[in-house]
Amino acid sequence: MTDPKKIMFECRIVPVITIEALEQAAPLGQALQAAGYTALEVTFRTPHAAAAISAMKQACPELHIGAGTITGTEQFDAACAAGSDFLVSPGTSDALFNLFDTVDIPVFPGVASASEAISAFERGYQVQKFFPASAIGGSAALKALAAPLANISFMPTGGIHGANMQEYLSLSNVVAVGGSWMIDKAAVAQADWAQVTAFAQQQKS
């Protein structure tokens, strides 16, 4: 299995993408790759998610294309069938953990508390999504978890943007941050891929 940390360490910022129109998937992947991103999370929040993952993987074979918003069997099966390189969930349940146990790709289960993080760690997940980060204490909460949960690393998402991402990335227990702030949605709607790349590149620094 790919080391979950390796996926995140190449570029520590993971765009979280919601695909509104399938034809946007491949050029959006290419535009974000041109901006220097190496892993993308495609959310299962529109009917296009699975097809978008397949299209992006075909257009950008070097990218790690993950599936997000995995909350049940339907999304899980579709994400796996589409060839997702990793899975992300906003939270967990026994049923979800049982599904995750059946795959050999990295899974980042969502947690929002020390108890949830310990439960996920007990199930074998050392790198977890911390969600919704800004609403549950942000970087201060993650900093406070670092000493008691020394073996657990996090990818926070939710409310992260260019101005606060360094607060998170500077923490010892944060492997990467995720979010949608680097995507210029107006440029995506207009298929202005040069602008999508330029904006996404600017939002990394």
Ligand code: 3PG
């Ligand atoms: C997620 O699913 O991780 C979030 O919706 C991304 O959060 P953001 O849109 O606030 O960046």
